[in-house]
Amino acid sequence: MERVKVRDGASLRDLRSAIEEVTGVPSNEQRLSEDQNLLKPGESGKVKLLDSTQGLKHGSMVYLAYGYERDVPAATRKSQFEERAFGTSMTVAEMIAKQTRIERQEQADCASVSLERHAANAFQLYVNQGIAFSIKRCGFMYGTVDEEKNVRVEFIYEPPQDGSKNEILVHAQGTEELDKVETIVGLLGLKRVGYIFSQSSEEKDYLISTQELAEMANMQEEFGDTFVTAVVSMVHSEEGVDIHFEAYQCTRQCVKLRSEGWFKMDEDEVKHSGVSTLVDPREPAKEKPVIVAGKDTNRVDNEWFLCPVKILDHEGLFTSDFAVENRLTAQDTGELKAYLKQRTGKPFVRTLSDFHLLLFLAKNSNMDANDIALIVQAVASQSDPGEGYKIIIESLAGI
DSSP states (O other): OOOOOOOTTOOHHHHHHHHHHHHOOOGGGOEEESOGGGGSTTTGGGSOOOOOOTTOOTTOOOEEEOSSOOOOOOSSOOOTTTTSOTTOOOOHHHHHHTSOEEOOOSSOSSOEEEEEHHHHHHHHHIIIIISTTSSOEEEEEEEEEOTTOEEEEEEEEOOSEEEOSSOEEEOOTTOHHHHHHHHHHHHTTOEEEEEEEEOOSSOOSOSSOHHHHHHHHHHHHHHOTTOEEEEEEEEEETTEEEEEEEEEEEOHHHHHHHHHTOBOOSSGGGGSOSEEEBOOTTOTTOSOOEEETTEEESEEEGGGGEEEOEEEEEOOSOBOOSOOTTSSSOOOHHHHHHHHHHTTTSOHHHHHOBHHHHHHHHHOTTSOHHHHHHHHHHHHHTOOOOHHHHHHHHHHHTO
């Protein structure tokens, strides 16, 4: 079948010209009829040939006979199967490749993560003794990554946040405080390398919720393939209560699926379930869009998407003894005075080597951007910032 278009009121001559243009059959060699017996051997001589276009309308079938062979293009597109060369076949591996299989990733892209012990201790003390694991708490980890993809965390910034048992709402994006954090971090030659959060004491039978998994995937996509997440939790044992630090990354497949919109995030279940519901954004009606362990399904245990990361600790350049930002107890000049008195007799640059103190000074209206830059650079090189800055900082504390 071939489609021919003519104008309204076209004559038989117009029709023959249109047929010649589409098929290449010359007008004088065309035999046309509305009777399909025109194409049957022995019957063609009995049919009435078309002598006008009267009675023809949109969608009419007209049969064409001619005296030679020609290749006729198909009226409908061939399937992928029909278009294959004769004798070709599809292997099982090729068939599987066309399906979305959820597979485990044997190794994380991050080789290890080492937490500065003062920073880690300050964080766990607060979630354990300060808020008693009653709600979740989070922080951004800053440090370095070496050529072997080992992450080294030097301090933790705790942004403004509202926590509950099952989720954390962070209010840091686009804030002046975060801008100051990033400025300090840049002057120190560091970058954001990870995320840390504490689980609440609420009993659960899973490691990571779907909401937490999605947040991890988003941050890995934004900050790079070595970005790592540390999880702090309270574990009850026969000996009592233990505080556990664990580290994970999402699989590369998880990051890709999250980026493409496979995770169903519009239900409250994502906050307190360790199983994710997946929907193929290309075929949303498909009930079982993925294969897990050989079975078609739309539900995937989040552990399939997690890679454990080796966790270490070290003692770094920075302490975490100054009051931490955005906690129940606010940073103020009283905290500064107590902190400075505790360090009487120590080199002043060592006193300044606390990220939380540097951020407090950066937010103080009596210190401008140039002052903070000079102080941070002195800390980075562990050189004396000068007696003038010591006097200014002590005057801020009322000493």
